[in-house]
Amino acid sequence: MTITENAPLVPDFGTTDTPRKLAIICSKGNLDMAYPGLVLANAALGEGVETHLFFTFWGFDMIHKKTMGDLKFTMLGNTATHMPQGLGGLPGMTALATHQMRKTITDLGIPDVPEFLQQIVDSGGHLWACRMSADMQHLEQEDLYDEVEGIISASDFIEKTAGAQLLFI
Amino acid sequence: MTTTTIDGRTVHTNDEGFLTDPTEWDEQVAETLAARIGLELTAEHWRAIRFLRTDYAAQGETATLRRISTVGGFPVKTLFQLFPQKPAKKLAYVAGLPKPQGCV
Incomplete structure (x- = not known):
């Protein structure tokens, strides 16, 4: 059946005064757990949603210059790999699993963590570091x-993200 | 299937208004679609539109913002300036292509 629209059919692209706001708390420092927050932040920004990311505890590894390009993936404690847990403890296994995951991500055209953060910032996203995590790890702004x-x-983060939808990862 | 009239011509769209047949698109249609979403097309817009059309013809799917930036060489910041708020979807709409399916 063909429906003929007489009025112009225009997709809803929202308006510039869209009130939607998203806050994402990144608390994990594993390679596999860095991506959900990055992908969702990127998607939200592409939909015109004001997006703030707050890096806390292990999530600090995602913005710490020393570690951000070197996050790891381990099979240990992760039953979703459906491999015997004993395998994950063998020497070199975390390096191998990390290598495999990086390759899969790259093959899909998805950027690594530092480049992904840059894309998020270029799309208008905001990155914030947690004060307590910085103090615990004795890190300053220049380390990030x-x-x-x-x-x-x-x-301060809660204040900045008043009215936002919130994701804790 | 839905049809709508653009510049006196009948074109096929999905229920959101994205053209479903890329061959029904031409530059005049693009100007009209752009005007409907408040955009006036500059040479810069056209470069991005042409990239998207060419890439679609080669790949069979609409490039995501990431691909437009890395393969097409358009900085993400520029794309947000040219097509504010929802660059990937607005660009696909004006280029007469389906909205991108990829996550990144």
Whole structure:
């Protein structure tokens, strides 16, 4: 059946005063757990949603210059690999699993963590570092990815993201 | 299937308004689609539209923002300036292509 629209059919691209806002708390430092937050932040920005990422605890590895390009994936404790857990403990296994995962991600045309963060910033996203995590690891702003806007307290982040939908990863 | 009239011509669209037959598109259609979403096309817009059309013809699917940026060489920031808020979808709409399916 063919429906003929007399009025122009225009997709809903929202308006510039869209109130939608998203806050994503990244608390994990494993390679596999870095991506959900990055992918969702990128998707939200592409939909015109104001997006803030807050890196805390192990999630600090995603923005720490020393570690951000070297996140790892391990089979240990991850039953979703459907491999015998004993295998994961063998020497070199984490390196192998990490290598495989990186390759899969690259083959799909998905950027590595530092490049992904840059894409998020270029799309208008905001990166924030957790004050307590910085203090625990004795890190300063210069130790962190250059695009991180600041090291802020948890309450400042909550304040900045008033009215936002929130994801904890 | 839905049809709509653009510049006196009947074209096929999906239920959101994206053209479903890339051969029904031409530059005049693009100008009209762009005007409907408040865009006036500049040479810069046209470079991106042409890349998307060429890439679609070769790949059979609409490039994501990531692909437009890495393969097409358009900086992400520029794409957000040219097609504000929802660059990938707006660009696909104006180029008469389906919206991109990829996540990144």
